[in-house]
Amino acid sequence: MGPEKDCILDIRDLVMRFGGLMALYRPDFVVMRGSITAIIGPNGAGKTTLFNVITGFLIPTEGLVLFNDKPITCLKPHQISRIGISRTFQTVEIFRNMTVLENVMLGFHGRMGSSFTASGLKAPWAVKKENLIKEKAEGILKFIGLSRKSNHAADSLPLGEQKILEVARALACEPALICLDEPAAGLNETESHVLSSLIRAIKEKGITVLLVEHDMKVVMDISDDILVLNHGQKIAQGPPDEIKSHPRVIEAYLGDE
Numbered sequence: 001m002g003p004e005k006d007c008i009l010d011i012r013d014l015v016m017r018f019g020g021l022m023a024l025y026r027p028d029f030v031v032m033r034g035s036i037t038a039i040i041g042p043n044g045a046g047k048t049t050l051f052n053v054i055t056g057f058l059i060p061t062e063g064l065v066l067f068n069d070k071p072i073t074c075l076k077p078h079q080i081s082r083i084g085i086s087r088t089f090q091t092v093e094i095f096r097n098m099t100v101l102e103n104v105m106l107g108f109h110g111r112m113g114s115s116f117t118a119s120g121l122k123a124p125w126a127v128k129k130e131n132l133i134k135e136k137a138e139g140i141l142k143f144i145g146l147s148r149k150s151n152h153a154a155d156s157l158p159l160g161e162q163k164i165l166e167v168a169r170a171l172a173c174e175p176a177l178i179c180l181d182e183p184a185a186g187l188n189e190t191e192s193h194v195l196s197s198l199i200r201a202i203k204e205k206g207i208t209v210l211l212v213e214h215d216m217k218v219v220m221d222i223s224d225d226i227l228v229l230n231h232g233q234k235i236a237q238g239p240p241d242e243i244k245s246h247p248r249v250i251e252a253y254l255g256d257e
């Protein structure tokens with residue numbers, strides 16, 4: 001296996017301009033398959049913008065995103081989710097008046113082409129598919145440790161569990177790469193510890209993790225590789241020990257923590 005084979009995502013010459021603002025300016029990097037790669041940097045550095053480009057929510061001004069060596073820059077979000085990249089959002093985006101289980105089941109629908117209308121009409125093929133989706137969703141809830149709350153309303157969960165529920169929904173797409181935008185934001189120490197273990201377990205399943213996070217304990221504990229952005233540019237990349245003591249990173253970001 002050559003070195004190229006180990007790379008799942010390759011970001012090249014990416015530029016994202018919003019009017020006069022350069023939100024991303026060529027932060028070239030690759031994500032190794034099977035790794036946990038974190039993207040850190042101050043507010044407004046371009047981290048979420050980078051996720052939006054990778055997951056098809058934004059078309060970059062210039063540049064390429066290669067997933068398994070294929071350009072995906074022109075694909076729409078639902079197409080990107082189908083080829084194996086899923087994401088969570090910086091602000092919790094769950095369906096509040098649905099149950100925990102239904103929220104996870106929704107994650108499958110893009111993937112499996114099922115529709116609630118067909119199952120509402122009780123077409124036999126739709127019911128069968130729906131049962132399969134339910135079974136898979138239950139498996140995911142078991143994996144993330146939320147089985148006991150399967151039938152609770154999603155908005156009755158504490159924030160920590162709502163964030164984990166979002167991760168569960170992203171897992172339902174059966175991704176090869178999962179992009180988590182600040183999953184630990186708003187969590188207490190115990191909750192972020194649970195989250196760290198969960199992210200490690202996701203990696204152990206063979207899923208590559210791309211993580212945007214301000215909680216440096218989580219980042220330094222679980223990351224294999226860290227990319228540091230500042231004003232849309234890459235200022236450093238390396239393993240946690242190197243990043244912790246990197247002068248430019250301390251100056252731009254870690255110093256004021």
Ligand SMILES: Nc1ncnc2c1ncn2[C@@H]1O[C@H](COP(=O)(O)OP(=O)(O)OP(=O)(O)O)[C@@H](O)[C@H]1O
Binds near residue numbers: 018021046049050090
């Ligand atoms: N759709 C948009 N239109 C115009 N400007 C945008 C848009 N999205 C982001 N920006 C700007 O691009 C810059 C980068 O924003 P981005 O949300 O990517 O930062 P971030 O690194 O995720 O910050 P934070 O840590 O606060 O989440 C900011 O100046 C932001 O205001």
Ligand SMILES: [Mg+2]
Binds near residue numbers: 047048049090
């Ligand atoms: Mg952000």
